[in-house]
Amino acid sequence: MARRAALALSTVLLLATSTLTACSTEAPDSEKTGGGNSDGKITLGFAQVGAESGWRTANTKSIQESAKKAGITLKFSDAQQKQENQIKAIRGFIQQKVDVIAFSPVVESGWDTVLKEAKDAGIPVILTDRAVDSKDTSLYKTFLGSDFVKEGRSAGEWLTKEYADDKGPVNVVELQGTTGSAPANDRKAGFAEVVGKDDKFKVVASQTGDFTRAKGKEVMQAFLKSHKDIDVLYAHNDDMALGAIQAIEEAGKKPGKDIKIISIDGIKDAFVAMTEGKINVVVECNPLLGDQLMDLAKKVVDGEEVPPRVETEEGVFTQDQAEEALPNRQY
Amino acid sequence: MTNPPDRSARTGRPGAPTGAVPGAVLKRLAGHRLLWPSLVLLALLLGNLAFTHDFFDIRVQDGHLYGSLIDILQFGAPLILVALGMTMVIATRGIDLSVGSTVAIAGALACEHIAGSADPGSAGTVLGAVAVALGVAVVLGLCNGLLVARLGVQPIVATLILMVAGRGVAQLITDGQIITVRSEGYHLIGGGYWLTFPFAVLLAGAVVALTAFVTRRSALGLLIESVGGNPAAGRLAGIRAAGLLTLVYVFCALCAAVAGLMISSNVQSADGNNAGLWIELDAILAVVIGGTALTGGRFSLGGTVLGALIIQTLSTTVYTLGVPPQTTLVFKAFVVVVVCLVQSPVFRAKMSRRRGRPHTRSTGTADAVGRQQEVRA
Numbered sequence: 001m002a003r004r005a006a007l008a009l010s011t012v013l014l015l016a017t018s019t020l021t022a023c024s025t026e027a028p029d030s031e032k033t034g035g036g037n038s039d040g041k042i043t044l045g046f047a048q049v050g051a052e053s054g055w056r057t058a059n060t061k062s063i064q065e066s067a068k069k070a071g072i073t074l075k076f077s078d079a080q081q082k083q084e085n086q087i088k089a090i091r092g093f094i095q096q097k098v099d100v101i102a103f104s105p106v107v108e109s110g111w112d113t114v115l116k117e118a119k120d121a122g123i124p125v126i127l128t129d130r131a132v133d134s135k136d137t138s139l140y141k142t143f144l145g146s147d148f149v150k151e152g153r154s155a156g157e158w159l160t161k162e163y164a165d166d167k168g169p170v171n172v173v174e175l176q177g178t179t180g181s182a183p184a185n186d187r188k189a190g191f192a193e194v195v196g197k198d199d200k201f202k203v204v205a206s207q208t209g210d211f212t213r214a215k216g217k218e219v220m221q222a223f224l225k226s227h228k229d230i231d232v233l234y235a236h237n238d239d240m241a242l243g244a245i246q247a248i249e250e251a252g253k254k255p256g257k258d259i260k261i262i263s264i265d266g267i268k269d270a271f272v273a274m275t276e277g278k279i280n281v282v283v284e285c286n287p288l289l290g291d292q293l294m295d296l297a298k299k300v301v302d303g304e305e306v307p308p309r310v311e312t313e314e315g316v317f318t319q320d321q322a323e324e325a326l327p328n329r330q331y
Numbered sequence: 332m333t334n335p336p337d338r339s340a341r342t343g344r345p346g347a348p349t350g351a352v353p354g355a356v357l358k359r360l361a362g363h364r365l366l367w368p369s370l371v372l373l374a375l376l377l378g379n380l381a382f383t384h385d386f387f388d389i390r391v392q393d394g395h396l397y398g399s400l401i402d403i404l405q406f407g408a409p410l411i412l413v414a415l416g417m418t419m420v421i422a423t424r425g426i427d428l429s430v431g432s433t434v435a436i437a438g439a440l441a442c443e444h445i446a447g448s449a450d451p452g453s454a455g456t457v458l459g460a461v462a463v464a465l466g467v468a469v470v471l472g473l474c475n476g477l478l479v480a481r482l483g484v485q486p487i488v489a490t491l492i493l494m495v496a497g498r499g500v501a502q503l504i505t506d507g508q509i510i511t512v513r514s515e516g517y518h519l520i521g522g523g524y525w526l527t528f529p530f531a532v533l534l535a536g537a538v539v540a541l542t543a544f545v546t547r548r549s550a551l552g553l554l555i556e557s558v559g560g561n562p563a564a565g566r567l568a569g570i571r572a573a574g575l576l577t578l579v580y581v582f583c584a585l586c587a588a589v590a591g592l593m594i595s596s597n598v599q600s601a602d603g604n605n606a607g608l609w610i611e612l613d614a615i616l617a618v619v620i621g622g623t624a625l626t627g628g629r630f631s632l633g634g635t636v637l638g639a640l641i642i643q644t645l646s647t648t649v650y651t652l653g654v655p656p657q658t659t660l661v662f663k664a665f666v667v668v669v670v671c672l673v674q675s676p677v678f679r680a681k682m683s684r685r686r687g688r689p690h691t692r693s694t695g696t697a698d699a700v701g702r703q704q705e706v707r708a
Contacts, residue, residue, distance in 0.1 A: 051507040179656045207649070208656035212605040213509070213598040218406050222650030225399045226383045239509065243598050246522070252392050269511050 043073040044297050045093030047103035049130075050081040054267060058331030059104075059129065059287035066290025072297060083107055087114045094121045100297045102126040108133040115139035124300045128293060130182070137308065141300050144293055144310045146285050148183045152190020154283045154316050155234060155262045159195060162260065162280075168200025170231045173223045175209040175216055175244060177236040183285075184208070187236045187264060204230070209240040216243030224251045235263045238270035238282065245278050256280055256319075266317065268329045274322035282322075284314045287331060364622045367674045368637040371620075375644045375666075376400075383651055395524035399647065401532075405597075407643035408535040409434075409521070409590035411636055413610055414617035415539060416586030418635045419546075419579040421618050424559035424627025425479060425486035427580065430587040430614060432497025433471055434607025437464040437588035438595030439504040445512045457516035464588050471497070472584030476577030494611070501603035511600045521596030531593045538586070543632050552630075555579060559627025617642055620670055641670065 044067060051057055060076075067074035075098060077089035083106045093101050094117055101123055105111060111132045116139060118125050125140040132140070163170050172195070177184030188206075195201045205223050209216040216239065223230065224247060233248075235241035241263035248255040255261055255278040263270055266284040273279045289312045299306050317325055360366060379386045379399070389398035413430050420427045441460035448456045471493060478489035515523075523530045546552030557565040558572045565572055590610070595601045619625065620641055621634025645663055648654075654662050672678045 051502070054508040057507050176656055179659075205650075205653055206656075207653075208659070210605070212602060213600055214594055214602070214606065217598055218402075218646070219650050221402050221406075222399070222647050225386070225402070226651045226653075239602075242600075246598065250392075250522075251397070269509075 041071060041073050042100065042297060042301050043075065043096075043098040044294075045075045045077075045090070045096070045098040045101045047077050047079055047086045047089040047093070047101070049086075049104045049106050050079055054331055055265065055285075055287050059289070061330070062288040062290035063293060064290070066294045070291075070294035070298070072294055079106060081106055083110060087111075090114050090118065094118055094123060097121075098123060099301050100124050100126065102128055102293060102297065104129040105132050106130075112136065112139065126293065126296055126300065128289060129287075142296060142306045142308055142310055144289055144296060145312060146314060147311050148186030148285075149190035149193075150311070151264050151283050151285055151314070152187040152192075153194050154190075155187070155264060155281070156191045156194025158281045158283075158316060158318075159201070159232060159234075159262060160198060163200070166200070168198075170201050171204045171227065171229050172201055172232045172234055173220075173227065173230050174203055174206035175219060175233065175235040175240040176206060177208070177211045177240075179208045181211075184211075184236055191234060209235070209243070211237050211239060213239045213243035216240030217247045218243075220244035220247035221250070224248065224253075230259050232260045232262065235261070238263050238265040238267045238279075241279060242269055242273060245273060266329070267331055268326070271317070271322050271326045271329050274317070274319050275326060277319060280319060282317045284317065286312045286314045288312075364631060365633055365637060368620055368622065368634055368641060368670070371670050371673070372637055372641050372644060375641065375648055379644075379648055379651055386651075391527060395527050396529070399651075401529060403640065403643050403647055404532045405522075405529040406646075407640050408529070408531040409593045410610065410613055410617060410643060411535045411639040412538060412586045412590040412593070413607075414614040414621075414635045414639045415542060415632065416579075416583030417611075417614040418618050418621070418623055418630045418632060419542075419555060420486070420583045421615075421623055421625060422555050422559050422627055422630035423576055423579055424562075425576070425579070426615065426625070427475060427490045427583045428487065428611050429471070429475060429490040429493035429497055430583065430590075431607040431609060431611045432494050432501065433468055433584050433587035434591035434594060434610055435501035435601075435603050436471070436497055436504065437468055437591030438601040438606045439501045439510070439603050440464045440467055441517070441592055442510040442512050442595055442601035443504055445514050445517055446510050451512060451514040452516055454516055457514060457520075460517065461520075461592060464592055465585060468584045468588030469581055472581030473577065475584065476580035479580060480573040480576035498603065501606070503603075505601055505603040507603070509600050509602045513599065517596050518599055519596070521593035522599070523596075531597070534589070534593070538589070539632060539636060546632070556627075556629050560629065613642055614639075616667065620667070620674070622674065 046063060048060055048063075049056060051060065064074060064076065075093060075096065077085075077092070079086035079089060086103060086106055090101060090103065091114060101118055102125070105127065108131065112134050115125060115132075115134065119139055127140050127143040127145070129145040131143055131145070134140075159170075159172075174188070174191070176188055192203070195203070204227050207219045207223075209219050216235065220233070220243065233241070233244055235244060241261055245255040245261070248259055253259055257277070261279045262281050262283070263279055264283045264285055266282050266286070270279055270282050274282060292310065292312060296306055296310065376386070383399070386399050389396055389400060391397065413434070417427060417430065441464045444460040444463050445451050445456055448459070450456055475490050475493060478484045478492075479486050519525070519530050520534070521531050525533060546555065554565075554570055554575055557568070557570055558575050562572055587607075591607060594606055617638035618635050620638035621631055621636070623630045623634060645666055649659050649662060
């Protein structure tokens, strides 16, 4: 009996997983109304990467809300981090004759065929958040997203300003993102470009923290033991910074004072830490690109010229702005 | 931990006589299975000392112990637990790939429970969260165990199901978000201190000691080994393999769940995507470094603990030496290959033959023969 019950339970568990994920992909589809150009409304087909992080969830929500606000019919599909799902979704959009297709490519390569199909069908394509490495730039109209190098530069600029009157040396430790990922490479490069101009800044240690809190804490603990005079921590995302803060506190130091902390992304928890004085500055990486996307979609459908690269609106937040900004943070 | 004299006496290994002559003691030590993992761990620690001169320093900071060695123990504690469960599964010639997902699910459930309660700091809430996580872990372990023991599914396939689906379940629980909890009581499990000692280390130590006691002081360890060593002979001897198999998978899931609580408690948040990612591979590696063969039939708890500590020390070494992240994996792979080679009796025998030392060669081969006999036994 017991064995049957457990078996049934495991089956139910597995079934529940598959149906629930299926629901989440299909639910937005049921909202579709009319489709095509029949009612004069623009129809946008959006193929999302998945729901792998809070950042991505905020990104999806922003697109859905902005579409509603702008009166654009949204056909939404969730690729669950798989390229083949995304290609299937885009082909589906082409068959349904949507007016414009937008998507965040899961990976950089392998898009030429499906993008050409869209082009042949006369449907313009907008890339959001992530780029493709296709040589033929006529395959898509524009790219809307963050400039990771610029984020790194903004972080570096805050640091040079903060230590403008300091003779130095200023010892910096860096927590990198996942090795080889575009945000990790670019944020490191942008920061090094600005900070490298002044000899007083020394990046004494730089290791990957895999964008996670647990790794951020573990690596920071090791940094604190092997380097006695750390002045600044530069973390490629907020989660690593939040992990590192715990390590710094356990070492008996004050995060934000004994060790200044620069972080990127702007998640809600980071703003809470900023109001507590534990993070000094957060460079925003904005997932709320819905409004900008709807703007671009309208322009592209109307045949207006759009720039080949549009950057999302992003700010740099310091401690004195944190209190005010916190209630408005959506992710 | 295991009791070496007791163990070698029980297995009656050649080349390990219990003489009182100093030479014989040395010889026995050289033939001991835990010698090589211990030496590797020592070498790694000394290597760190050369770079960071106060690497071995331990001081009291804000009422708790503070130092690199404490870090290694504290971050190693979850891996020790996961590897401990894995050791028992591997001893039955099985493998459990789902431990990483179980880690994520346990952390997610506990944090979800605490975040949803009115009083996150109270002992009742924390104990409730722990109970929920462990309860679900038992169910997950039962799923694995029943698939393997009753339906005869190969362990690697049976546990792969939960490995893939489990991470999805963890994400469903957390809704794809990272759940942050602020609860002092919960923080104690993985990041807190008790009598100046990291609580996680004490907890892991207690579980290891209890497991060693139960498996080595009763027939349980022998029965588990018999399931992996020779199932047919075990069945003829009247050993109920199905029950034992289910038991080890449940134990493995429970260990993983406690590790999951430690990991999420240490950073006071649950991350369904990343918590315990690839920890199953680290755990299998720890088991293998510790001298437990993947072919099953015998296990070494002390070896597993050493293996887990070697892996954690290796990570710390990478951070301390400043190995560039791009080459970290190559560096780790290199050390692991060296560890595996020095542990291989065949390799050691070859090396010593080349150096022309007949004495060492003879013990080396005897050791190899002894191992084969042991596996067959």
